[in-house]
Amino acid sequence: MFYVEDIKEFHLDEGVKYIVKDSIRCRSYICKLVFQADFIFLFQIIDKNVCDNKICISKIDYLLNRKLIEIKACKIMLSERKISV
DSSP, rough: OOOOOHHHHOOOOTEEEEEEEETTTTTEEEEEEEEEEESEEEEEOOTTTTOOOEEEEHHHHHOGGGGGGEEEHHHHHHHHHHOOO
């Protein structure tokens, strides 16, 4: 169970690149966090070739499904471990 105050106080680091799943385009993009409010995150897709390069995800969706947003560095570390095994 999540409380409204807990959701409002939850923040992501703005200096980190994230891999964000876009449910409309059905793929993931490398993004940077450009804005966060009480209940939403707004990401900008780093790839300049993507038109309409913003993704908005509610904090509630993220808290219910943590796979929507992943830290890029963690994803790279996991893939490196798989290769070295």
